[in-house]
Amino acid sequence: MFLRHGSFTSILYNHLISYPTPANLNYFWGFGSLAGICLAVQIITGICLAMHYTPHISLAFNSVEHIMRDVNYGWLLRYIHANGASVFFIVVYIHIARGFYFKSYKNAPLWNSGVIIFLLMMATAFMGYVLPWGQMSFWGATVITNLFSAIPFIGESIALWLWGGFSVDNATLNRFFSLHYLLPFLILGLVITHLALLHTKGSSNPLLGTSAIDYVTFYPYLYLKDLLGLLLMILGLSYLVFFEPNALGHPDNYIKANPLVTPLHIVPEWYFLPFYAILRSIPNKLAGVLAMGLAIAALLALPLIKETNLIIKYNLIEKRLFWLFIFDVILLGFLGGAVAEQPFILVSQIATFFYFFLLFF
Numbered sequence: 001m002f003l004r005h006g007s008f009t010s011i012l013y014n015h016l017i018s019y020p021t022p023a024n025l026n027y028f029w030g031f032g033s034l035a036g037i038c039l040a041v042q043i044i045t046g047i048c049l050a051m052h053y054t055p056h057i058s059l060a061f062n063s064v065e066h067i068m069r070d071v072n073y074g075w076l077l078r079y080i081h082a083n084g085a086s087v088f089f090i091v092v093y094i095h096i097a098r099g100f101y102f103k104s105y106k107n108a109p110l111w112n113s114g115v116i117i118f119l120l121m122m123a124t125a126f127m128g129y130v131l132p133w134g135q136m137s138f139w140g141a142t143v144i145t146n147l148f149s150a151i152p153f154i155g156e157s158i159a160l161w162l163w164g165g166f167s168v169d170n171a172t173l174n175r176f177f178s179l180h181y182l183l184p185f186l187i188l189g190l191v192i193t194h195l196a197l198l199h200t201k202g203s204s205n206p207l208l209g210t211s212a213i214d215y216v217t218f219y220p221y222l223y224l225k226d227l228l229g230l231l232l233m234i235l236g237l238s239y240l241v242f243f244e245p246n247a248l249g250h251p252d253n254y255i256k257a258n259p260l261v262t263p264l265h266i267v268p269e270w271y272f273l274p275f276y277a278i279l280r281s282i283p284n285k286l287a288g289v290l291a292m293g294l295a296i297a298a299l300l301a302l303p304l305i306k307e308t309n310l311i312i313k314y315n316l317i318e319k320r321l322f323w324l325f326i327f328d329v330i331l332l333g334f335l336g337g338a339v340a341e342q343p344f345i346l347v348s349q350i351a352t353f354f355y356f357f358l359l360f361f
Contacts, residue, residue, distance in 0.1 A: 020215040021222050022205035029203070030222070030229040031095040036191060037230060038088035043184050045081040046128075049074075053131065055177035057170045060133035061256045076241070083240040085125055086248045087233060089271035092118060096299075101312050101322060104204050108303035110197045115299045117190050122272070122296075124183040127176040129269055134253030139266045141176070142168045147279070150286040167259070206313070265339060273336030274329050278355065280340055281348035291352065298359055305360070325358040 052071050054063040067074035096118070098104070105111040130141045145168060149159040164171025216222075240247065248270055252263050268276055275292050282288040312318045332351050338344040 017217065017219040019199065019218040021203050021218050023214040023216045023221070024205055024207065025203065025222060025225070026206060027225055027229060028094070028098040028101075030226040031091050031098060032198075033226045034091045034229050034233055035088065035095055037233075038084060038091055039184065039187060039191060041084050042081060042088060043188070045077050045084065046181070046184065048077050049081055050181060053177070055131070055174050057133060057173055057257070060131065060173060064132045079241045079245040080237070083237060083245065083248065085128065086269075086271065087237050087240070088121070089125070091233070092121065093271075097326065100325075102204060102206055103312070105299075105302040107197075107201055107204065110194065110201070111303055112300055113190060113194045113197055115296075117187055117194060118299075119296065120183055120187050120190070124180055124187065125269065125271070127180040127183075130173065130176050131180060132253055133173065133257045135255045135257055135261070135263050136250045136253045136266070138168060138257035138259065139263055140268050141172065143266055144268070145172075147285075147289050147292075150289045152286070267337050270333065270337070273334075274332035274355075275336075277332040277336035277348045278352045280336070281345065281352045295355060298356070301360075321358055325355075328354050328358060 049067060052063065052067045052074065054060060064078070067078055069075075071077075096114075099111065099114070126140075126144060130137045145159055145162050148162065149155045151158060160166065162172065162175070163169065164175055250267065267273070275295055278295050279288045279292040282291050312322050328351055332348070332355065335344055335348045335351060
């Protein structure tokens with residue numbers, strides 16, 4: 001097949017078909033591709049949902065019900081979009097864990113671009129959770145946006161700017177809808193940058209630090225591995241959509257937002273729970289916000305850590321610490337969904353300490 005050098009088709013061919021990849025890549029390297037597919041699914045379903053959604057506090061809740069009941073296959077679009085966000089975060093968390101385990105953060109530009117994508121994902125998901133304007137949407141937005149007021153000097157101004165008034169109201173919903181629609185396209189641009197940085201230096205491999213690695217073309221060898229991962233992801237998402245569509249959501253979000261009635265227990269979506277537990281573990285509001293921000297921003301500092309090239313798999317102590325860290329994050333997720341009372345507060349404080357200790361030491 002004749003491909004003109006520098007043409008769009010030749011670029012696709014070089015980066016998607018003939019791209020040289022280490023022959024020893026395992027299935028965990030396919031989660032990056034799966035994350036890209038999840039992003040595409042979220043953008044497509046989000047555009048379709050936006051055609052029928054009304055960003056107004058008096059109409060938003062009913063417009064979502066209209067999508068569910070009256071729009072042809074609207075229920076399917078909404079459930080794919082809502083559960084697709086959860087699957088997206090599962091894939092990304094596994095992708096990040098693989099980066100920890102095989103020390104992919106040694107490629108600093110690539111790692112940091114991925115962390116920025118993760119931060120934008122969190123912002124996009126938070127604003128998307130507000131849009132149905134249910135009880136948990138409204139009160140979740142109230143709690144999280146109030147955190148900005150803890151910032152000295154400028155915190156109150158930032159909170160007022162986010163709200164567009166003196167509380168979470170119609171202006172807030174409009175802003176969140178606009179940003180929720182815009183940010184995925186910004187993420188898409190950063191994903192392309194992420195891929196460009198990956199293909200500039202080349203993929204890492206499970207034998208970090210070794211140079212004598214055989215290379216194969218991406219197609220068909222890695223393509224088939226990614227295809228298996230895609231089929232499993234489709235099966236998992238299909239099960240959630242068709243059998244347990246509300247398993248990962250909160251029942252209070254099927255109650256229309258009421259500023260006069262506070263839910264007994266305000267919790268964010270499950271993928272925010274570890275960071276929410278860190279926030280609640282510290283009694284001081286400003287210190288809690290700083291700890292939560294540092295828990296995410298600390299990922300950017302990992303490339304600065306000087307250590308051996310030996311991967312965790314061949315270092316018994318690091319291997320045990322890695323799995324202890326994974327357990328600690330899961331424990332924080334459980335504690336974030338628990339009631340803010342003893343002994344959960346004390347255990348959260350201990351788990352928060354170990355989160356930072358294990359991450360750096």
